């Protein structure tokens with residue numbers, strides 16, 4: 278039912294005149310697809326598509342699966358545009374050239390062996406230090422021209438225990454709090470700029486978010502994602518015991534999204550019905566090869582953790598610094614390969630990186646992450662999570678391990694569940710009134 282409401286909300290948003298109208302159109306298309314899936318017209322969890330050897334579908338869903346696959350193919354670009362691209366596209370406007378404070382070609386710590394003449398130089402900006410310096414949390418925002426009045430509303434529970442790092446891409450925002458950077462890439466350009474520039478000076482916890490929290494798409498999805506992250510950090514105890522990474526991968530706290538190793542982004546449709554534009558290809562494709570070349574994390578882990586779209590997450594300093602600064606610099610230079618106007622700033626590597634954050638920072642657990650059963654269950658047992666039909670556990674490796682024993686969210690037609698800690702804790706994945714009720 279809530280999926281239907283989502284569709285309704287998007288229709289309500291259509292009259293808006295800002296540049297998001299096209300994105301809302303896409304939302305609508307994709308939301309309808311997902312709504313169909315949730316009504317079981319498509320009738321299968323989205324599994325087995327990317328890991329053909331491990332398919333668990335029974336014969337009677339094969340046809341539905343084929344249909345789903347076909348739909349997914351046509352939806353893939355749009356979905357990418359929506360879930361990964363929409364925020365980025367808001368940000369990815371025309372590059373504006375160097376702005377105040379940008380210094381090209383400052384020293385890189387990348388070992389010479391890794392350098393490549395075709396890779397651009399890092400851009401180092403002269404950015405002020407974080408303030409207050411002793412704040413426990415940095416709030417890193419990738420902004421382009423969004424309404425940012427949500428900051429005060431959303432951050433109220435943090436009191437003054439955070440430092441705002443507002444990265445304004447280009448010169449559209451006149452906010453005095455702006456840390457001005459070039460309008461290159463999507464949100465990842467701001468995130469990587471922060472990490473590379475403040476690698477030695479990171480806050481104990483950094484929250485990374487898009488600026489477009491007032492986006493009404495998918496029932497305020499971005500707002501709900503940020504609120505969920507904040508709900509893990511809103512008391513001194515929670516900040517103290519922060520496990521190192523928190524995110525809501527998609528529409529609910531236990532959403533699981535497959536790491537689709539063969540994902541590529543060759544073309545990009547920048548609004549519903551618009552002409553397709555060639556994207557700027559990553560230096561290595563598809564996703565899994567790129568991932569192996571750029572991120573020092575095993576593919577096995579990526580398949581376990583799955584990915585997150587609309588990258589809004591909190592991560593500890595230790596998790597960021599488990600990788601050397603040179604890795605982030607290399608990623609940044611990969612993004613900088615794609616600043617030419619003919620691609621409208623759409624870089625395949627940006628979409629790859631979006632899929633890499635969760636595997637990079639999520640806790641590594643050897644056993645199941647995506648799941649169909651709780652810890653202690655066995656192959657052949659009834660699957661967990663309130664299935665409306667009789668479903669049995671067929672794959673032992675989708676049974677949760679002791680360290681995250683609860684399988685949550687494996688519901689009909691909505692993909693795998695995710696193994697969660699025994700204490701699920703508060704799951705505040707709503708968007709606060711103060712945001713939703715703001716007059717347009």
Ligand SMILES: *[C@@H]1O[C@H](CO)[C@@H](O)[C@H](O)[C@H]1NC(C)=O
Nearest residue numbers: 391392393394395396560561
């Ligand atoms: C530099 O990049 C090009 C194109 O991506 C690649 O063909 C070449 O092998 C690279 N050279 C080195 C030394 O890495």
Ligand SMILES: *[C@@H]1O[C@H](CO)[C@@H](O)[C@H](O)[C@H]1NC(C)=O
Nearest residue numbers: 572573574575599600601604
């Ligand atoms: C990759 O990570 C492992 C530890 O997880 C480390 O031993 C290794 O040196 C790293 N490799 C590179 C190239 O950074």
Ligand SMILES: *[C@@H]1O[C@H](CO)[C@@H](O)[C@H](O)[C@H]1NC(C)=O
Nearest residue numbers: 661662663664665685686688
């Ligand atoms: C199981 O499904 C029923 C009917 O949809 C719902 O009322 C109930 O809250 C669900 N229980 C859990 C634990 O999700």
